[in-house]
Amino acid sequence: MTDPWTLSADGFAGLATPRARLLVLAGHAILAPSSHNTQPWRFRLGADRLDLLADRSRALPVVDPEDRALVISCGAALGHLRVAAEALGQGLDVTLLPEPAEPDLLARILPGPVRAPMRAELLAAIHARRTTRAAFTTEALAQPLPLAEAPGVTLHWRTAPAERHAIAELVAEGDRAQMADPGFRGELAAWVRSRHAASRDGMSGAAFGMPDLLSFMGAMAIRRFDMGAGQAAHDMALAENSPALGVLTTPGDTPRDWLRAGEALSRATLALTAAGLKHSYLNQPIEVPALRLKLAALLGTREFPQILLRAGYGPDISPSVRRPLEEVLVEAG
Template sequence: MAQVDTPATQKTLALIEHAILAPSSHNSQPWRFRLVDNTIELRADRARALPVTDPYDRELTISCGCALMNLMVAARHFGRFKGVELLPKRMEPDLLARVQLEPVSGEAQSGSDLFDAIAQRRTYRKRFAARPVPATLQRRLMAVAEAGGAWLECVAEAKAKHALAELIAEADRMLWADPSWRRELALWMHPSRSRDGMVMPGLPGPIANAVVRSFDMGDGQAARDRELADGSPLLVVLGTERDTPKDWLAAGEALQGVLLTACKAGLQASYLNQPIQVAAMRQRLHSTLVHAGAPQVLLRLGYPQEDISPASRRSLAEVLDRK
């Protein structure tokens, strides 16, 4: 017999439904949630890891940090946020965080103003409008990242953007030249009706899978990404002082805070993480930055020219472990 949830449980599940709207590498959605009384546990789902692209689960942990931020914003919106215990611990590395909830809903709490942006945020891979991002907004995004335990470096000057665009293009060519990387990417090229993974515009899933697996398209991808980066009003690098799993989780929280704040101001973003995914390129990227520490995410930000549909998501039943 199917389990019938109480109204109280349904309200708690609604928080998780907002958490899973977070972005993730390859739209892999590498998270699981567990309800334990008035606590929601966030766990890494390492069965959805990307061992070639992300051999240390750094991006996986960042993705989970984004989901954690969504969860906390939603809990505050419904007046239920009580506290959070940030992990992981060596003895249980998959358990990343516990969010404690008030047993009943109350007035919206501080930090809930980003709630509407959770459903409005998109990964926007098209050209942005030719409209600069105001310096005041850039400073606000930097402050959001800093409050989350990370740093954010904004790059708006054309010459500096072009230097980053060249790094992105070079990393594209290096990644696409690796057959193992292409095979892993192909595994996540799914039909548009799938609830995870990515689609290649104009190609059915099986054909896209075969094309990605078989052909080095690095030059073409490099040219497209260089053009997108050069033409974006703003490139940003988010990083942390250190480079441990706890820092990756914090980077994800800070990243999602930045994305939601940007979305609330009318911006959208997409990822150009390729230089961070190649160890030697990550060092070169770091050498171009003012901040010390470890670059974790490279984004392009701007004003979208059209509305786009949200990426697909797995159902709640697929990510929920019940006590």
């Protein structure tokens, strides 16, 4: 089985058919981040068309009852696909939500004319990007922070200690609320994997700092015990000590907004990676409805917070597992 992270775009310009080029772009899309590393996408491939589909069998009904995060994850995959196309000189014609009668069809992608390649550094970043859950150094950032590069999406960066502290308190409050819910704990535990597990999805226990021998026991502990106080203290420290916290917001809270937020997330995380910065997510205040309102108030916006991420300098880590492209690909009828 080919490791999706080793995909090469060499020879892309010489590919003879739109189908072959779309297949390479889809291979870059599946390297996008997703909630719990569920990878909740499928791609329907035709001779000259690629459809991005939501795979709702991989939904998280407790933490994400409206599939908001699921659609954002698919939007991130679309963002990666667009970035790869730009870097490889492939024009695209993309229509979001093209068929109201088919709500799982999130985007239709048609190849367009050849264009001058641009932003090759972001193509390299697709392969280098990691979700780094470890603590960052407190070193001030030397690089400018990226903007939201998607229509209608705003990325609010907060770097002042008092602002980070206020957001960190909401993260801790979210941890306590979520970990008190046995349903939430069970859902989270179901996606924690041992590093040696055969599964190609989910979150490695190592990503949480668990040794291999504790990964299975850690999942059981998450399921059985309310560890909210400890998790809250841990995540509050992560948030407070990260040099920058960023919140993506959208004017509405619809599937179209979620897709746009996912595309903006893709470009922001790739820009951070290209600049030598690490990132991860602290979405607890967005996943708890009452805290989502408080977070918007802290930001001074009437828009809807969609993603909370942190950025800084941190350790290099191995990539998370990915399902192979053939597992998420279906043929157009």
